[in-house]
Amino acid sequence: MNSITIYTTTRCPYCVMLKNFLTNQNIPFKEVNVEKNPEIMQKLVQTTGQMGVPQSEVNGKWIVGYDPTAIMHALN
Template sequence: MNNVTVYTTNTCPYCTMVKNFLDDKNISYKEVNVEKSPEKMMEIMQKTGQMGVPQTEVNGQWVVGFDPNSIMAAMR
């Protein structure tokens, strides 16, 4: 079972693309909206050094932006 968390904001089109991609592949994920939980943004900034969203954590590996190939690679 893959452990997938997508960090998003309300206005991010790439966040929607990541979620649609995961839905299309029937991959379950947890969504964390960093606008509702700003402390989570601080946590992922410390982990990845990146401020932008989406950031997707797949089994402990981080994928920044909309990058389906990297998301799938992290699942192997």
């Protein structure tokens, strides 16, 4: 069973693209909006060193940005 959590903000176009991509591939995911939870944003920065979104945790592997190829690779 794959585990995908994507960290997003409300107005991020790449976040929308990523959610659409996963939905179109019938890949279930959990979304965490970091605008509503600044503590999680701090955790992301400490974990990945990156401020930007989307960030995805796929089966324990971090992928920063809109990168469908890396996500599919991490799922296989």
